[in-house]
Amino acid sequence: MFFRQPGILLFFIASFLINPLLKAQDSSVALPAQWTLQQCFDYAMKNNIQLNSLRLSRMSTEQDLLLSRAAKLPNLNGSASQTLNGGKTLNASGGTSYEVYTSGNYSVNSNVTLFQGGYLNYDIRQKNLLTQVAGLSIAQQLNDITVLITQAYLNILLARENIVYVKDVVATSEAQVKQGQQQYDVGSIxxxxxxxxxxxLSNDRYLLTTAENQHRQNKLVLKQLLQLPSSYDFEIMEPDTLITNSHLYALQEVQDSAMANRPEIKSSELGIEVSNLDLAKARTGYLPTLSANGGLGTSYNGGGNGSAYFKQLDNNFYQQIGLTLSVPIFTRRVVKTNVEKAKIEIDQSRLTLQDTKTNLSQTIEQSYINVLNAQSQYDAAVEQLKYSQEGYRIASEQLKVGAANVVVFLQQKNLYIQALQSYIQAKYNAALNIRIYDFYRGIPVKL
Structure with a gap:
């Protein structure tokens, strides 16, 4: 034996078990500490389970295509049998004896379809279309993931900015409580x-805790979309600027572009072609099938006074070639049923295309409305923040000199906090909706 010492054997077993764990840790270490939006897209494209599952499905359809092409080639089968036989035989003197002998049969056969009403050609075209459909399914899933990742990424940025602003509010509240304590000590309030x-101050701290919890929750959503290890912590990179207003393309222009380029539309259009080929394949059932076949074979029998083995193989060697014509006469409505069902499937595919176009058109129109609403809300939020911030500043100054009571000051402060949060929400909502709308036009998502 190679392992003569138990210690060496245990060492190799431990190495075998620990190696995969080390590799898993290495893959985690290789992940970046900070992610850009494009890095999120690239990572999801390679590692997302749904995408990889669809890639495997496409590989399966590619194998179906290769199989359908190979159906036009002749097959080749070989067979060999060797048998041990035993039994009584009558000898020349009239007695019997028990004899054991061998026999064998050896053959090679081939068959090729010469004509099947075009079925094989239709099947190849159909399998080729199904391969394209599988590729379009990958593209459609990638589009969906892109939108979800963008939304999760912007939500993290929103929560992070909200934390920064709320921390500033908390710091201001702490200073105001300290000042209020001093004023109370001297009897000013x-x-x-x-x-x-x-x-x-307690309420502001609660808002900060809520914002921090929301930030963690949004990071978890992105981590789940990217399917990152649960123990892995990461941050995302904030863009230098975040565009919330851009040129808004006409609704009809975006819808036309989506109808011409979106994978779900192309997939549904190919679905009609696939159904038409199903109909063509079904109609071939009315036509005859012509096939050619051929074979080579020989046999050997060692019983009785059989001649030598190789001589028998030579004497029994045969060749065969022929044509077989199969004509459907009465199929008990099998072919007609297949044809009618294929026609129904064509109508169903056309309805699927119409439904896909309708849903996409409505989704884009809703996205267009969302952009208009989001931009209007953002403009209003900017204006609201401007005046509430000024009102809060004035109230703070008045509180310092005792010119305003605490109730009025707190009212102005709450108005400012509400306006601040509305502004942050409106800014990222506008940024998200304009990117989704442009994405339907075929523009890659960028911050």
């Missing part, structure tokens, strides 16, 4: 005013 400032 009542106890109720100090309590209200402390309550506002």
């Amino acid at each position: 009542a106890l109720i005013g100090l309590v209200q400032l402390k309550a506002q």
Whole structure:
């Protein structure tokens, strides 16, 4: 034996078991600490399980295509049998004896279809279309993942920016509570005013905790979309600028572009062609089938006074070639049923295409409306933030000099916080909707 010492054997077994774990850790280490949006797309394209599953399905359809092409070639089968026989035989003296002998049969046969009503050609064309459909399914899934990743990525940016602003609000509240405590100590404000400032600080801290929790939740969504290891922590890179307003293309222009280029439309159009080929294949059932066949064979029998083995093989060697014509006369409605069902499938495929076009058209129109609404909301949010921020600044200055009571100040502050959060939400909502709308036009998603 190679392993003469148990310690060496245990070492190799441990190495065999630990190696995969080390490789898994290495793959985790290789992941970047910060991700750009494009890196998210690239990683998902290579590692997403749904995409890889669809790639395997396409590979399966490619094998079906190769099989349908090979159906036009002749087959070749060889067979050989060797038998041990035993039995009583009558000898010259009238007695019997038990004799054991061998026999064998050896043959090679081939068959090729010469004419089947065009079935094989139709089948090849159909399998080729199905391969294209499988590729379009991958493209459609990739489009869906792109939108989901973009939405998750922007949600993380939204939550991160919200945290920054809320932290600033908390810091301001802490300073105001400290100032309020000083004013209370010298009798400038009542106890109720100090309590209200402390309550506002607690509320601001709660908003910060909520924002941080939302940030973690949004990161988890992106991690699940990318199917990253659960123990892996990462950050995303923030773009220098985030465009929220851009040229809005006409709805009809975007719809026309999507109808001409989107994979779901092309897939549904190919579905009609696939159904037409099903009809053509079904109609070949009415036509005759002509095939050619041939064979070579020989046999050997060692019983009785048989001649030598090789001599018998030579004497029994035969060759065969022929044609077989099969004409369907009465198929008990099998062919007619297949033809009628194929016609129904064509109508169903046309309805599927119409439904796909309708859904896509409505989805793009909804996206167009979302962009208009999001841009209007963003413009309004900018204006609202501008005035509420100024009102909050004035109230803060008045509170410092005792010119405003705490209730009025807190009202202005809450209005500012609400306007701030509305602004952040509107900014990222506008950025997301304009990119989704442009994506239907065929423009890659970029920040």
